[in-house]
Amino acid sequence: MEFTAWFGKLKLDADGEIQDCNLFDNDPEKLAELVVQLQESSKEKPQSVPLQRTDLRDAALGCGFVELDEDYDILLRDVCIRAAKSQISQTDTDDSRIIQAVEALDDIDKNVNELSERLFEWYGRYFPELEMTGEELANFVSTYGSRSNVPDDHELSEKASQSMGAELMFADEELLRSFARNICSLYDTRRYIENYINTSMGSVAPNLCEIAGASIGARLMSMAGSLEKLAAFPSSTVQVIGANRALFKHLRSRAPSPKHGIIFNNPVIKNAPWWQRGKLARALAAKISLAARTDFYSGELDSTIKEALDKKLESIRQANPNPPERKPEAKPQGKGGKRRSRGRKKNKKSGGNK
Amino acid sequence: MEFTAWFGKLKLDADGEIQDCNLFDNDPEKLAELVVQLQESSKEKPQSVPLQRTDLRDAALGCGFVELDEDYDILLRDVCIRAAKSQISQTDTDDSRIIQAVEALDDIDKNVNELSERLFEWYGRYFPELEMTGEELANFVSTYGSRSNVPDDHELSEKASQSMGAELMFADEELLRSFARNICSLYDTRRYIENYINTSMGSVAPNLCEIAGASIGARLMSMAGSLEKLAAFPSSTVQVIGANRALFKHLRSRAPSPKHGIIFNNPVIKNAPWWQRGKLARALAAKISLAARTDFYSGELDSTIKEALDKKLESIRQANPNPPERKPEAKPQGKGGKRRSRGRKKNKKSGGNK
Numbered sequence: 270m271e272f273t274a275w276f277g278k279l280k281l282d283a284d285g286e287i288q289d290c291n292l293f294d295n296d297p298e299k300l301a302e303l304v305v306q307l308q309e310s311s312k313e314k315p316q317s318v319p320l321q322r323t324d325l326r327d328a329a330l331g332c333g334f335v336e337l338d339e340d341y342d343i344l345l346r347d348v349c350i351r352a353a354k355s356q357i358s359q360t361d362t363d364d365s366r367i368i369q370a371v372e373a374l375d376d377i378d379k380n381v382n383e384l385s386e387r388l389f390e391w392y393g394r395y396f397p398e399l400e401m402t403g404e405e406l407a408n409f410v411s412t413y414g415s416r417s418n419v420p421d422d423h424e425l426s427e428k429a430s431q432s433m434g435a436e437l438m439f440a441d442e443e444l445l446r447s448f449a450r451n452i453c454s455l456y457d458t459r460r461y462i463e464n465y466i467n468t469s470m471g472s473v474a475p476n477l478c479e480i481a482g483a484s485i486g487a488r489l490m491s492m493a494g495s496l497e498k499l500a501a502f503p504s505s506t507v508q509v510i511g512a513n514r515a516l517f518k519h520l521r522s523r524a525p526s527p528k529h530g531i532i533f534n535n536p537v538i539k540n541a542p543w544w545q546r547g548k549l550a551r552a553l554a555a556k557i558s559l560a561a562r563t564d565f566y567s568g569e570l571d572s573t574i575k576e577a578l579d580k581k582l583e584s585i586r587q588a589n590p591n592p593p594e595r596k597p598e599a600k601p602q603g604k605g606g607k608r609r610s611r612g613r614k615k616n617k618k619s620g621g622n623k
Numbered sequence: 624m625e626f627t628a629w630f631g632k633l634k635l636d637a638d639g640e641i642q643d644c645n646l647f648d649n650d651p652e653k654l655a656e657l658v659v660q661l662q663e664s665s666k667e668k669p670q671s672v673p674l675q676r677t678d679l680r681d682a683a684l685g686c687g688f689v690e691l692d693e694d695y696d697i698l699l700r701d702v703c704i705r706a707a708k709s710q711i712s713q714t715d716t717d718d719s720r721i722i723q724a725v726e727a728l729d730d731i732d733k734n735v736n737e738l739s740e741r742l743f744e745w746y747g748r749y750f751p752e753l754e755m756t757g758e759e760l761a762n763f764v765s766t767y768g769s770r771s772n773v774p775d776d777h778e779l780s781e782k783a784s785q786s787m788g789a790e791l792m793f794a795d796e797e798l799l800r801s802f803a804r805n806i807c808s809l810y811d812t813r814r815y816i817e818n819y820i821n822t823s824m825g826s827v828a829p830n831l832c833e834i835a836g837a838s839i840g841a842r843l844m845s846m847a848g849s850l851e852k853l854a855a856f857p858s859s860t861v862q863v864i865g866a867n868r869a870l871f872k873h874l875r876s877r878a879p880s881p882k883h884g885i886i887f888n889n890p891v892i893k894n895a896p897w898w899q900r901g902k903l904a905r906a907l908a909a910k911i912s913l914a915a916r917t918d919f920y921s922g923e924l925d926s927t928i929k930e931a932l933d934k935k936l937e938s939i940r941q942a943n944p945n946p947p948e949r950k951p952e953a954k955p956q957g958k959g960g961k962r963r964s965r966g967r968k969k970n971k972k973s974g975g976n977k
Contacts, residue, residue, distance in 0.1 A: 354787035361748055361789030369745050373802060376741045380734035387730045391723050394715055433708035435715030444819055447812045448727060454808060458801045465798055 274325050275304050275348065276334045290332040297344065301351035308352075363473040364496040367466060371491040374462045381455045388449055395434040395445075399425070404456045410449035414442040475570040476560035480553070480578060481535060488531055489557070500558075500565040507561075508532065508554035532557065537582060544592045545585060552581045628679050629658050629702065630688045644686040651698065655705030662706075717827040718850040721820060725845040728816045735809045742803055749788040749799075753779070758810045764803035768796040829924040830914035834907070834932060835889060842885055843911065854912075854919040861915075862886065862908035886911065891936060898946045899939060906935045 272279050277292035293300060326341055335341045385403050388410065392399070396416045401409055413419050415437040416429040423429075437445070463484070470483040474496060477486040492510050493499035499507070509516050511530030518524040529538055529550035538549050556578040563571050626633045631646035647654060680695055689695045739757050742764065746753070750770045755763055767773050769791040770783040777783075791799070817838070824837040828850060831840040846864050847853035853861070863870050865884030872878040883892055883904040895903050910932040917925050 357751075357787045358789050365748075366792075366795055369748070370798065373741050373745060373798075376737055380737055383730055383734055387727050391727060394719075394723070397711075433711045435712050438720075440819060440823075441720055444724065444727075444816060447815055451805070451809050451812050455805050458805050461801055462798060465794060469794075 273307060274328065275300060275307065275345070276325075276329050277332065279328060279332075287328055287331060290328070290334075292332060292334050295334070295344070297347045297351055300344075300348045301355060304348055304352040305355060362495070363469065364490055367469050367473060367487050368491040368495070370462050370466050370469070371487045374459065374466070377455055377459045377462070381452060381459065384448075384452050384455070388445070388452060391448070392445060393434075395437045395441075396429065396432050397434050398428045398432050404453065407449045407452035407456065411446050411453055414446045474561070474564040475568075476563045476574055477557065479570070479572075479575055480560040481532065481557045485532060485534055486557075489561075492531070496561060496565050500561040502558065502561075504551075504555040504558035507558045508550055529554075541586075542592065545589050548585045548589065549582060552578065552585060556581075627661060628682065629654060629661060629699070630679075630683050631686065633682060633686075641682055641685060644682070646686060646688050649688070649698070651701045651705055654698075654702045655709060658702055658706040659709060716849075717823065718844055721823050721827060721841050722845040722849070724816050724820050724823070725841045728813065728820070731809055731813045731816070735806060735813065738802075738806050738809070742799070742806060745802070746799060747788075749791045749795075750783065750786050751788050752782045752786050758807065761803045761806035761810065765800050765807055768800045828915070828918040829922075830917045830928055831911065833924070833926075833929055834914040835886065835911045839885060839888055840911075843915075846885070850915060850919050854915040856912065856915075858905075858909040858912035861912045862904055883908075895940075896946065899943050902939045902943065903936060906932065906939060910935075 270281055272281055277290050279287055279291075280289040282288055293303065326338070329335055329341055330338070335344060382403075385407065389402055389406060392406065392410055399406070399409065399416075416432055416434065417437075419426050419429040466487045467483040470478040470486055474486055474490070477489070477496075477499075480486075481489060489507065489510055490496050490499050493502060502510075509527050509530045510532075512527035513530075515524070515527035519526040528547040532550060532553055533539060533546075535553060537553055538546050541549050556574055560571075560574055563569070563574065624635055626635055631644050633641055633645075634643040636642055647657065680692070683689055683695055684692070689698060736757075739761065743756055743760060746760065746764055753760070753763070753770075770786055770788065771791075773780050773783040820841045821837040824832040824840055828840055828844070831843070831850075831853075834840075835843060843861065843864055844850050844853050847856060856864075863881050863884045864886075866881035867884075869878070869881035873880040882901040886904060886907055887893060887900075889907060891907055892900050892903050910928055914925075914928055917923070917928065
């Protein structure tokens with residue numbers, strides 16, 4: 270039988286004795302490539318019996334691939350390190366890039382909010398009548414600085430001239446402007462990353478993007494870990510991704526099960542009346558799961574998923590036009606009840622009674 | 624007797640009857656200024672007896688300052704609002720500006736760290752061999768972007784060409800560069816604010832700045848609330864400002880009292896051997912407290928404080944040249960022991976056993 274080792278092709282007889290060998294070049298770079306290929310192809314095949322009786326080191330020495338025992342070790346080590354490095358460099362897949370971008374987006378969101386609050390408090394000393402927050406405020410401060418710089422034809426010029434705020438000194442003005450400029454550019458980067466996610470999602474996961482929306486799709490992938498993992502999830506898991514608190518609450522105690530995780534942010538569910546949400550979320554999650562699988566295994570856009578989803582949603586809406594009678598809510602039980610209300614407040618997106 | 628009301632000067636007899644009145648102009652702006660002055664001057668004086676029997680509304684109508692009861696209300700309201708606004712605009716004191724800057728500095732520190740960590744993780748996929756963090760990394764990424772742009776004469780060019788990281792696509796490169804630029808400019812603003820604090824502290828609180836250092840002095844003011852409040856604190860409080868956790872732990876249980884709060888960051892204490900730290904902190908806190916009072920009440924730089932401090936520190940150092948024998952540490956008591964070790968980790972600056 271023939272067998273390909275990392276240093277050459279060997280012909281073995283039934284006892285594992287070498288009959289003939291065809292050595293490769295002694296070039297670590299090429300050998301490393303071969304090792305990677307070998308690893309991938311040998312995943313499926315079981316080891317044959319003669320091979321188990323053969324010692325590769327003896328074979329390499331016997332065929333004259335290396336002369337000394339040490340040379341064999343040195344070369345093998347070098348080849349293996351090269352192979353591992355080349356495998357590492359191939360881990361950068363499209364979905365992992367999107368996941369990085371989503372995580373960076375979340376970080377920016379969190380940090381830019383904190384900095385905006387600081388700017389609001391700081392600038393509020395100099396122009397308390399200004400009813401702006403976030404990016405609008407940052408733009409205003411970086412453009413005008415002191416309120417005495419607001420031009421006469423600006424809609425806020427009257428408020429600015431009559432403000433009860435303190436006078437802004439030059440040094441402080443420069444400080445505030447530089448601070449506000451930072452916030453503005455963080456908002457710019459945020460938009461930039463958002464565009465990137467929207468564009469990439471269209472090519473990486475076109476179906477997921479169409480069914481769930483780019484940002485929710487990307488977030489689902491980020492929470493699952495990769496597109497492959499998301500495709501492997503059952504749709505009931507997809508439905509509650511992001512509602513971890515409510516889910517474990519439900520599993521631990523008698524709390525109601527969460528109806529939707531981050532897919533709640535999809536307009537289909539967000540804009541629906543409360544009594545339809547659970548059913549719509551189940552239908553949507555089923556199609557999201559299907560879309561993720563289609564994306565992972567074929568990568569082609571399949572418009573039938575969207576059509577089927579629309580039909581399903583419409584039939585749910587028509588079957589449940591009126592709110593059911595609300596059951597009288599169970600009495601909260603001491604500690605449990607308290608926790609539940611806290612959990613809900615923090616997890617607005619995630620839960621509620623069915 | 625004479626009495627100044629908000630609308631004019633009145634002459635009253637012993638029964639509170641008006642003998643004569645000298646009215647002010649009916650101009651809300653000027654009247655508001657007068658009200659502010661009156662409030663300040665009347666803080667010290669108690670109300671005299673005749674005045675308690677006088678109704679100012681009747682007096683104003685009687686003297687002909689206003690014709691109708693309603694006019695009195697409208698004018699008084701207008702004047703009071705103007706007075707309040709002008710008082711608000713005067714609350715922007717030098718120390719409050721420094722406090723705002725210190726708080727902004729803390730916010731930037733916190734947020735720029737989080738963003739740097741994200742950049743480290745994100746860029747690490749493309750150049751894992753790069754051993755940079757924080758500003759250095761942000762500068763590198765914003766300058767070069769992809770590692771293939773590192774010039775040949777750069778010290779990292781060899782690492783860059785042999786890196787096992789993935790190839791960086793153009794879209795991702797732009798994203799990363801924009802993200803890194805944000806981090807760089809946040810670091811710039813941070814330096815800018817730091818300079819501002821150092822400069823301002825020199826003029827607002829020269830003694831505090833000399834004894835404690837600009838940044839610690841500013842932080843002490845920020846934690847106390849204002850220079851006035853800091854000046855009112857006893858030096859034992861100044862010594863443990865910032866060690867709240869350790870202090871309340873000490874008051875609640877049998878934990879050792881904290882030796883130093885944020886003044887620990889002063890090199891005098893930071894570089895001292897552990898057995899001198901408590902004594903040095905007490906001496907330093909005493910002089911910081913003195914410096915804050917000098918700054919608040921005179922504002923002049925008094926070099927004798929620094930001289931006295933140096934003498935005191937030297938004598939402490941000479942009196943305690945060798946470490947005392949360490950007492951065997953008390954056994955941690957169940958829950959308390961666990962909490963204590965956690966408390967210490969988070970509060971590195973603040974405590975330790977004496």
